[in-house]
C-alpha cells in the first residue's frame with residue numbers, strides 16, 4: 316500500500332497521551348463512554364472519581380492491558396495496540412504490543428512485586444529480559460534506582476520482608492528501570508497504612524519534579540493540589556470536569572463533582 | 581483469704597499438671613506391639629535374612645534396581661514436560677486445544693495404569709507398521725513397529741503418557757494459583773507471554789506444584805513395578821525371577837521392599853530441599 320496516513324498524531328503537538336472518544340465495554344456494560352483527554356509531555360495529571368467510575372480501566376487502556384472498543388488512543392504519537400494503514404486498523408502482534416508497553420511504566424494499588432525475587436532482582440528483571448541489558452549494567456542501575464527511592468539497605472530483601480510502603484517504592488523503581496516516557500499510577504497509596512502514604516508520595520513528588528509525565532489515579536487530594544498540573548474528575552465512564560487542581564477542588568462546577576468532593580475532602 | 585495465698589499470686593505458678601493416663605495406656609500398647617514385631621523379625625526363620633543379604637546386591641537385583649530408577653526418572657521427566665504442555669493447552673484460549681487436552685486427561689486418568697501398560701506391551705497389534713509421511717497420504721519411510729519399539733520404550737512411554745495426565749492437572753492448579761496481578765505487572769513491563777510464563781508464573785507456580793510432584797515421583801517409584809505387564813524387567817520382576825527357582829518368596833519380596841524404602845527415603849530428602857528452594861521469598 317502506498318498511501319499511508321501517518322499515525323503520528325500526537326508528536327507534533329507535544330502530547331504524551333491523547334484519547335479521542337475512547338469507549339470500553341465489559342460484556343454489555345459500558346465502562347468508558349467516550350473519554351477525551353490529553354496529557355502533555357511533562358504533565359502530572361491526577362484522576363479522581365467514585366469507585367467503579369472507570370479510572371483503572373482507562374489507565375489500563377493506555378498501556379493496552381485492556382482493548383478499547385471505540386475511539387482512538389495515542390501514546391507519544393503512536394496508536395496504542397493498532398497499526399493504521401489507509402482507513403483500516405490492524406491489530407499489533409504480541410511482540411509489538413510488548414514493545415509499546417516498555418515505554419510506559421505502571422504502578423499498581425497492590426504493588427504486584429514478584430514475590431520469588433529480591434527487591435534488587437525485581438528491578439533488574441525486565442531490563443535484562445526485555446531489553447537484553449547486561450547483568451552488571453542492570454544491577455548498577457537497579458542499585459542506583461533503589462537508592463533513589465531510599466531502599467539502599469533493603470535490596471536483598473524479598474517483598475514479604477518489606478512494609479507496604481517499601482514494596483510500593485520498589486515497584487516504582489522497577490517501573491523506572493525500563494526508563495519509561497510515561498508513568499501510570501493506579502491508587503498507589505490506597506493499600507497503605509496512613510503513616511506509610513507519605514514516603515510513597517515523596518518519591519512520586521520527586522519524580523514529577525524531574526519532569527516525568529504522570530497519570531495518577533488517587534484519592535490523595537493534597538497530592539493532587541500540590542503536585543498535579545491538571546485534575547480530571549470521572550464519573551460513570553465520562554470525564555465530568557477537568558482543570559487546574561486548585562480551582563477544581565476549590566470551586567467545582569458540576570453538581571456531581573461537588574457531591575464527590577464534599578465526601579472526600 | 582489468708583496472707584499466704586495473696587503472696588503466692590505474685591510468685592511463680594506451681595500448679596498440679598493435668599494427668600494423661602490415656603497416653604500411658606497407648607504407649608504401653610505400642611511398646612508391646614513393637615516388642616512382638618522385633619521378636620518376630622528376629623526369631624521367625626521365614627524371613628531368612630541370610631538369603632536376603634545374599635541377593636541384596638546380586639547382579640539381577642541390581643539390574644532391576646537400575647531399571648526401576650531410570651524408569652522413575654524418565655517417567656517423571658517426560659510426564660512433567662508433557663504435563664506442562666497439556667496444562668497450557670487446558671488454559672489456552674483456543675477451544676480446540678482445550679478440548680483435546682481435556683479428552684487426553686479424561687482417557688488416561690479414567691483407565692487403569694496396569695491395563696494401559698498391557699496395551700503398550702501389545703502396541704504392535706494396534707500399529708503394526710510405523711511410517712513418516714503425509715497424514716492420509718503417501719508414506720516416505722515405514723518400518724515394522726516391533727523393530728522400533730523395545731520393551732523398555734513401551735514401559736517408559738506407558739508411564740510417561742499416564743503420568744502426564746496427572747501432572748497436567750497439578751501444573752494447571754499451580755499456574756492458576758498465581759495471582760493475576762503478576763501477569764499484569766509483567767505485561768506492563770513489556771514481557772511477552774512466554775517470558776512471563778517462564779520467569780514469573782512458573783517459578784511461583786512451582787511452590788504449589790513441587791509438593792504434589794514429589795508425591796507423584798514417590799508413587800511413580802512404586803508404580804514402575806507395574807511394567808512387568810509389558811513385560812519389562814524392574815526390581816519386583818527381578819526378585820520374582822529369583823524366587824521362581826529358589827522358592828524363597830517372602831525373603832525376596834521383603835528385600836525388594838527394603839530397596840523401595842531406601843529409594844523413596846532418598847526421594848523424600850530431595851523433596852524437602854526442592855520445596856524449600858521454591859518456597860524462597862514466602863514468609864512461613
Ligand SMILES: Nc1ncnc2c1ncn2[C@@H]1O[C@H](COP(=O)(O)OP(=O)(O)OP(=O)(O)O)[C@@H](O)[C@H]1O
Pocket residue numbers: 341346364365366367368369370371372373
Ligand atoms: N475485567 C472486568 N470484567 C468485567 N467488568 C469489569 C472488569 N474490570 C472492571 N469492570 C467493571 O468496570 C467498572 C469500572 O471499573 P474500574 O476498575 O475501572 O473502576 P475504578 O474507577 O478504578 O474504581 P475503584 O476506585 O474502585 O478502583 C466497574 O463497574 C467494574 O465492575
Ligand SMILES: [Mg+2]
Pocket residue numbers: 370371372501502
Ligand atoms: Mg481502580
